[in-house]
Amino acid sequence: MTRRPVLVPSFWAVAAATAVATALLSAVPVARAADSRAPEKVVRGKYLVSTSGCHDCHTPFKLGPNGPEPDMARALSGHPQALVMPPAPQLPPGPWLVTTAATNTAFAGPWGVSFTANLTPDADTGLGQWSLKNFMDTIRTGRHLGRGRAVLPPMPIPVYNNFTDDDLEAVYSYLRTIPPISNRVPEPLPPAQATAAK
């Protein structure tokens, strides 16, 4: 197997989008009344979600008058269920490594295809049934629910693992307050099923 030089333009695109999205999202209101038991925690969670790039991948992008922008009507609902992705193009040998959907919610690379998760508290398709422990175990271990498959790129688990337990609890608390959106994100595809025919 020949090791190819690697360059990840979509990675940089994500990084650049982070700055744009952070500015855009700084004014996003908490959509529901804050948890009366721990309003400070919810406010803190909203701040962390808004400044840590969560929307960049978990909120689908749409094309606005000034270019791609997060579609806040679908905030944090992950890859749109209705957007069935065709097989990812097979990249030629060379420095291109990753292909990204226009929504910035699906990513094809050597690991297969990953789709960003629905983080809203919808019981059937989001995190509605996740406990705080499920959420923290996922971030702390880099495994789905702390027990299953590895969480896939571009989710920056090594970065988010630097959150304190209080930070993670705040993020979780905030995510419980946003509007639930029914959106069943597809399971990731393994490499063999990710690309078009050779």
Place this chain on the structure above:
Amino acid sequence: MARVLAALLAAAALAPAIPQTTDDAALPEHLSETGLFADGSSTQPRRDVLGFAPQYALWSDGADKRRWIRVPTGAAIDASAPDAWQFPPGTQLWKEFSHGGRRVETRYIERQRNGRWRYATYVWNARGDDATLAPSRGVPALAVAEAPQGRYDVPARADCTACHEGAATPVLGFSALQLSRDRDPLAPHVRAPAAGDVDLDALVARGLVRDLPAALIQRAPRVQAASAVERAALGYLHANCGHCHNRSDAGVPVQLTLAQSALDPAASRSETLRSTLGVAGRYRTPDLPPDAALIAPQAPERSVLLARLRSRQAQTQMPPLGTHLTDPEGLALVERWIRQLSSTVEEEP
């Protein structure tokens, strides 16, 4: 720079982070310091260390396994909740993995005085006279000629907790059901108990298991099933899947029950069937037809559960960690059971 980016991507995908909860310094550096073997021996367990053999085995790429437990002197296991035994502080368990007669690794768990469990694994040296504490990140692809494909993955500490902390108790394979004298003759990969191994009756007789409900002393725990094949298949799923897919508070929030109960085997069987037969689930791949179900009676080709047991692709395989190879004998058993299933399966056996 390119290498750094590649490493970032690989790290995000493949290297689960390690919880910073274990005090490595406090763990013995060598297996010989854990109290498993008698002084001066690397093969003979101490007199208060008891061997045991669960009736339903976890598939581990064909490794031969031996298991031991030590309960502190004067203490006992509280079995009043027969599916969630409470182990006294100081309880130690070991599991030794071998390939081709060569000891590769011995895993160790211990309940500490504060009630928390700690996990370690020890890698045997070439002389076979002791084993050394593995790093908390494990040892991926350790070269072991006798192992399948010549490689062996020593698990990371986080891998230990991924399985052991998903059930009602972190001790897996040492339970009323697993140690029942009513052993399942169709269970795959069974290692017959060795001389001196303890079963449930012996543990009760020695006073090491206390407060077990009388009904389970009179009637040996057994998987309830409509047939011998179903009994073995449910037992196999219990041992290989039930530590995550169970109804305890520690299980994953997925509506799927594959753990069987010693206390109420009829209820756990019913819950397993209710949560699998004809249930669409959310997992789909192009390999599966649109009408696939977690288990499609008489149709293994439409059964998601079997497809995931057959997969060894990192994103889809079940169990999600611990193996590189599928288990032909286990797969054949589960497929045989699915082919036997009928619409009357919900009836009490």
